[in-house]
Amino acid sequence: MTQTLPLPVTPLTAAQQTSLVNLVRRAAKTEILPRFRNLSAHQIDTKSGPQDLVTEADIAAEAMIARGILQLFPNATVIGEEAAAKDPSLRQKAAEAELAFIIDPVDGTWNFAHGLPLFGVILAATRYGRPVFGLLYDPMVDDWIIADDQSPTRIAGAGRAERPTSVSKPGALETLSGIMHYYLMPKDAQAKLAPVLPSFSRMGSMRCSCHEYRTLAQGGVDFNLSGILNPWDHAAGVLLCQQAGGVAKMLDGRDYNIAIEEGYILCAADQGTWDTLKTLLSPLYE
Incomplete structure (x- = not known):
């Protein structure tokens, strides 16, 4: 008889999720926003091609967020976009981990580097490769959309009450x-x-x-x-x-x-x- 494996369940408590939100907010305030529209040419580099950019903000924010995660979850696997660019094997390690955190320190780097205020910070947690927690943070507005695999998606922000979000209605x-x-x-x-x-x-x-x-x-x-x-x-x-x-x-x-x-x-x-x-x-x- 085939055994049915249980679905992944988030190992993150509400308090831990709040700590992660605050960590991302601090990283944005400290490492990202001060560099927005304030980058010199030598602070912007390319990776896989001319449209795939990395800036000092990406590197500094990823390092800060990774350090903070490991303080909260010492046994977790942590993978950031910039670290994975240097060591692609980190991706497979994260996929095999019981608990992994995945960081995109400045998502929308091309926009960020060109002065467009449409960028964000992405943080996810996975269990054996399957997402169990997600956070999409907007540094410009200081609000975030968040969920885990046991709770509905909701949006919250500084000084604003949390409220649920919903996808669109079916249409032709x-x-x-x-x-x-x-x-x-x-x-x-x-x-x-x-x-x-x-x-x-x-x-x-x-x-x-x-x-x-x-x-x-x-x-x-x-x-x-x-x-x-x-x-x-x-x-x-x-x-x-x-x-x-x-x-x-x-x-x-x-x-x-x-x-x-x-x-x-x-x-x-x-x-x-x-x-x-x-x-x-x-x-x-x-």
């Missing part, structure tokens, strides 16, 4: 608006997708997963499709979509796990919308 295909990382996809995938783009009401990209998932979790768009599966971009957002009432899976139907490095992640407002989009986007996986 031609009314759907979405976010698609079209120009980050291979040219052959772009060619397959181009004929279906007119099917939607609106399509765009914010160059910032933090705000893209925040918008999805608050019903501002109906779906999000990405083929770049960096865990620091998606682990928190996938969970927040699900806990806000949405559906988030790999396009081939698998549950999302940070160990998955190839494929497409599709997040949608409900199962019906997800199924409709999967059929429409089938050329991507045929």
Whole structure:
């Protein structure tokens, strides 16, 4: 007889989650915001290509957040985007860990480096690769969207009461608006997708997963499709979509796990919308 394994349950208490929120807020105040629109050319560098930037703010904020997490959770595995860029093996270590924290210290670095106030901090916790906690923080407004796998997604901010968020209501295909990382996809995938783009009401990209998932979790768009599966971009957002009432899976139907490095992640407002989009986007996986 096949044994059914229990679903992951967040090991984080409410007090620990509050401590993580405060840690991220301090890092933003100390290491990120003072550098916004105040970077010299030598404080900006590239990684995989000219559009993949890293700044002193990314490096300093990641170091501060990582130190703080290890003080709270000494036995946890911690992986940051910048550390993983230097040591890709950290990703697999995080996927295998009973408790791992994944940091994107400045998500939307291109926006940040060009003076655009659309960037954020992403923090996720996973158990054996599956998200159990997510935090999407906006330093400019000082508010955050948060959830764990036992609680609904909600938004809170300094001096403001916490309130739940919800994904959008179901709608016809031609009314759907979405976010698609079209120009980050291979040219052959772009060619397959181009004929279906007119099917939607609106399509765009914010160059910032933090705000893209925040918008999805608050019903501002109906779906999000990405083929770049960096865990620091998606682990928190996938969970927040699900806990806000949405559906988030790999396009081939698998549950999302940070160990998955190839494929497409599709997040949608409900199962019906997800199924409709999967059929429409089938050329991507045929």
